[in-house]
Amino acid sequence: MRPRHIAYIIWTVIALLGVVCMVVPDGGWYIGKWNLRFPTLAEALDLKEDSRADVDLEILSDSLLAEADTVSVLPTDSLIQQDTLATQDSVPQKPQPIIPEVNVVHTDSRAYLAAFYAALDSASSKPVRVVHYGDSQIEEDRITNILREKWQKQYGGGGVGLIPLHQTIPTRTIRQKLAINGVIQTTQKGPKRYIVYGPKSMRLTDSDDYGVMGQVAVMDSTLVPGSDSVVLHVEPLDKKRKPHNYFNRVRILADSAYAIKNFELRIKSGDSLNVIKSQESGLRSQNFLLPDSTTHCDIVLQGTGNVYGVSLETPIGVIVDNIPMRGCSGNIFTKIDSVQLSDFYRESNTRLIILQFGGNMIPQTENPSTISGYVRSTMRQQVRYLRACAPEASILFIGPSDMSTNIDGEMVTYPLVPYMDRLLKKMAQEEGIAYWSMYEAMGGKDSMVRWVENGLAGSDYVHFTRAGANNIGKKLYNWLMSYQTDSLNTKL
Numbered sequence: 001m002r003p004r005h006i007a008y009i010i011w012t013v014i015a016l017l018g019v020v021c022m023v024v025p026d027g028g029w030y031i032g033k034w035n036l037r038f039p040t041l042a043e044a045l046d047l048k049e050d051s052r053a054d055v056d057l058e059i060l061s062d063s064l065l066a067e068a069d070t071v072s073v074l075p076t077d078s079l080i081q082q083d084t085l086a087t088q089d090s091v092p093q094k095p096q097p098i099i100p101e102v103n104v105v106h107t108d109s110r111a112y113l114a115a116f117y118a119a120l121d122s123a124s125s126k127p128v129r130v131v132h133y134g135d136s137q138i139e140e141d142r143i144t145n146i147l148r149e150k151w152q153k154q155y156g157g158g159g160v161g162l163i164p165l166h167q168t169i170p171t172r173t174i175r176q177k178l179a180i181n182g183v184i185q186t187t188q189k190g191p192k193r194y195i196v197y198g199p200k201s202m203r204l205t206d207s208d209d210y211g212v213m214g215q216v217a218v219m220d221s222t223l224v225p226g227s228d229s230v231v232l233h234v235e236p237l238d239k240k241r242k243p244h245n246y247f248n249r250v251r252i253l254a255d256s257a258y259a260i261k262n263f264e265l266r267i268k269s270g271d272s273l274n275v276i277k278s279q280e281s282g283l284r285s286q287n288f289l290l291p292d293s294t295t296h297c298d299i300v301l302q303g304t305g306n307v308y309g310v311s312l313e314t315p316i317g318v319i320v321d322n323i324p325m326r327g328c329s330g331n332i333f334t335k336i337d338s339v340q341l342s343d344f345y346r347e348s349n350t351r352l353i354i355l356q357f358g359g360n361m362i363p364q365t366e367n368p369s370t371i372s373g374y375v376r377s378t379m380r381q382q383v384r385y386l387r388a389c390a391p392e393a394s395i396l397f398i399g400p401s402d403m404s405t406n407i408d409g410e411m412v413t414y415p416l417v418p419y420m421d422r423l424l425k426k427m428a429q430e431e432g433i434a435y436w437s438m439y440e441a442m443g444g445k446d447s448m449v450r451w452v453e454n455g456l457a458g459s460d461y462v463h464f465t466r467a468g469a470n471n472i473g474k475k476l477y478n479w480l481m482s483y484q485t486d487s488l489n490t491k492l
Contacts, residue, residue, distance in 0.1 A: 104429070116394040123318055129318075132354040157313075159319060164193075209306065248314055272290065297312070352395075387433075395433040399421045404448045421440070425437060
């Protein structure tokens, strides 16, 4: 075949492909569930560099990779509202909203944690409590457990902190069983559970008496007939000698002010038994001291009343609570009784409150004004409410992670993620609280794609795997605890 004939064929093929690029719609052709897509002419002629950031893998080790989930599936619970942290199906490209610029002054917000850093230095003589609230990203005690292990190893302390009476979502650190008349109860049975962040059917109708965990278990006549007591059994999930496996104090948060009869609490650990009966005025917090080597414990609650939580802890050292709120955007603290919050934060010497929210707002809206209202009004109000309830505590806000959605056949960052991140950072500066950008820590725009590729996030392009959660937890801890060194280097 002559060269001119070959050239003619090549140019004919190129012309035909150009025609196809022009006639095929932007979203491609759908054949059943399959999407047949061609690049547009503009895409074919303008080959852009990949702008996706590389993942910082300095923390990723062989041990972390070994922990990576093959499939990232969080446990489901019919009693908890559906998590909105989820990606959408592939959608055609459409005009993106105009996202306003957000001017943020670069400052080291860790300076607002000075009181917390000072408290850590006194942890050898009194307890220092950290309360970590968040959405489904911290379920299973993920991220929180890294902070707890490292702080307890460095400053002392033990136990996992607060747990609900009935654990509906298993954790990675402790096993809970709830029994009535010797029968283990499912999540649908046992004391009636109300949660401030759940569906309306699970909320209190005429009260804000939820407690510090945003939930309450009510012991009343709805229990199994013939029984007015429940037994909570706790034990560590692993046998390794980690600080959080050992505790010598159990704190019961309960209120029997409306009790039909006295509310009796019995703590049995080994051969020791502690018993207390409530006073007529009601019981907010009762402590039980146990042997230093305690890892297993049966807690017997008898009578009627409200139980807000149980804390496994030590009288000194660092105690870190993991309080996940699936599907929550963090707008619920003003719906919790301020007296309960204030009493707990004060009595437990809470010196750091971590708020990790925002991700659940992203899939629900494409309007920048909605995100702006959420940050500048709703979350600002929550921060001020918590500061009033815990004036001695520092506050750290953790913004949402990078999250990807399928647009026109490609997984890309939700357009409003960086916008929310900047707004939250600015709000934190204005309110005088610390802010950590999880989005930037991951690598910024489109970094979630890299995390998925490296086994650090699941196929939903939203939730971390266990290895990814460990990675984030270590990044957060290193950022928090490197403040003094970073400040010194800045001055030099």
